[in-house]
Amino acid sequence: MVTAEINNQPINCYDNKYDRDTLKKWADKGILQCPVCHGKYEYCHGKLVSPFFRHKDKTKCETIYSEPETEEHIQGKIALFNWIKKQNGVVKAVMEGYIEETKQRPDIMFEFGGQQYVIEFQCTPIASEQIERHELYQAAKINDIWIGGKEKYSTGRTHIENIAYAMFDYQNNTLSKVKDLLNKNLLPYNNLLLWNFNEIPLENVMFDGKFTFVNQTMEKYIDLSIKKHNAELKKQEQRRHIHSLVEVCKVIPEWYAQVCHHCKIDILEGKLSSPYLIMMKFASDITAPFTMFIKENSIDVCVTEMYNRRIKNNSTHCRKCYWQKATKFVKIETLKYSDNQQLVSVIKEYFSKQLQKAVINKYMGGITNG
Ligand SMILES: [Zn+2]
Ligand SMILES: [Zn+2]
Ligand SMILES: [Zn+2]
Incomplete structure (x- = not known):
């Protein structure tokens, strides 16, 4: 937790209003309290993780669920809180407020359009707990928005990634995999895939009941998506x-x-990356094998040739190079064609000629002229 109470007054440990020594002193005196059970809080401040508060004895607290604090969880919820509280129409934004009906302290709670919302920033993959908490929110008619922490969970297969409304990268302050990020009716293609809607800076996203693009920034992402879409077509x-x-x-x-x-x-x-469209291998019992690489309007006729390839030995024991036999294609002729029908006749003409030559060589001892 990053919020606490002193004498029923809320304080926090992230806005630097009170320095570490002061908070430490108060914790030692036992006057930092949990806003829910008023039990004593201790003040944790390490070198690696930003400071946070923790119950000295959690057993008496009514809050059932609390996520262990990590740097990602602390920084992420602060960033999301600072973002949501400045959105138009968002009121009563509170961090780690207590919701009696659900016995939960959501990372962030707020109201929008007369409805209660919570944002839960989830960095631990406990599926059963998330499901319970979600059901409690649903029963209390609270709109719960689950945002996953991207640091450890970016495999696309974890529970949180499946249920998350979006994934948040607290180090770059970006959202990824946001569901319904924009009104698809506004898009020029109804089958446009939203490839580029990842790693969107938080300031490019606004809240209007769901997450949507800030209007001025939308165009850039749509343009990028259209480009990718056209490339895919x-x-x-x-x-x-x-x-x-x-x-x-x-x-x-x-x-x-x-x-x-x-x-x-x-x-x-x-393949799409190949420098040719089709590869055709020709063999028979009288011709030497050859390969045709069919390109747009031309065909490269190639034979394979053996050559010695120099292999570098990178082992520490032996730095010598050695030679290895390998094959490569050598172009012997280029054929031209203009359309599909001509392609077939050009190929047939070439192969038939090879067969004829081979027959003549075989039965006439290679004497072709008289
Ligand atoms: Zn408590
Ligand atoms: Zn959380
Ligand atoms: Zn034969």
Whole structure:
């Protein structure tokens, strides 16, 4: 806890109104009290974690739940509190206030539009406790907004990440994975995915019953999302293009299946990052194997070549280099084509010519001219 009472007056240990020595002195005198049970608080101030208060004896306190203080929990709730209390329409914002009906001290409570809200900043992954607390809030008709601490939980699989309205990074003061961050009706695409709506500075977000973008900052994120959206559409288009080319090329192995010479043609789709669309491997019992890399309007015909690759030995015992046999593609010809139909005929023409040449070589001893 970062709030306490002295003589029924609320104080806190984060706004520097009282220095550490004063708070320490008061704690030693036993006059720092829990606002709920009025039991004595001790003042914890280490080197690594910001100061906080803790019950000397918690057994008599009615607050059932309290999250252990960590630097993330302390700094996060202070940042979220400072943010929420300056939002338009937010009134009676209190940190660590007590809600009698639920016997809980939410990190932050406030009212908005005549309704009671709480923000719980959750940095520990205790699922059962969160569910109980949520049910208590629901029963008391309190809108509970759970914000997860991003420091330890960013796997996308923990309970808090599943239920959290958003994840908060207290070191960068940013929100991520915010649910309903903006009114989707305002978006130019209704299927726009919201990729960029992560790591949003807290000052770019406002509260109007839910978290929404501050109007002036919204455009930037929408623009970023549209850019990514368009890039994704382009990728999908490219994938469709590759698939359709593969479909077109499938007639080639079917056609050569009717020819003798055990022709084997493999068609491999290129990746989006590949410098080609399709890779086709050609083999038969009389031709040397070769590979075609089909690009937009051109085809690189390649053969594989063995070469010696120098391998550096990084072990500490032996710094010598050694050579390893490896293969590489060497381009022997470039073919041109203008459309899908021409692509098929150009490929067939090339392979058929190779087969013919091989037959002539085999049966006529390589004498082709007379
Ligand atoms: Zn207490
Ligand atoms: Zn909390
Ligand atoms: Zn044959």
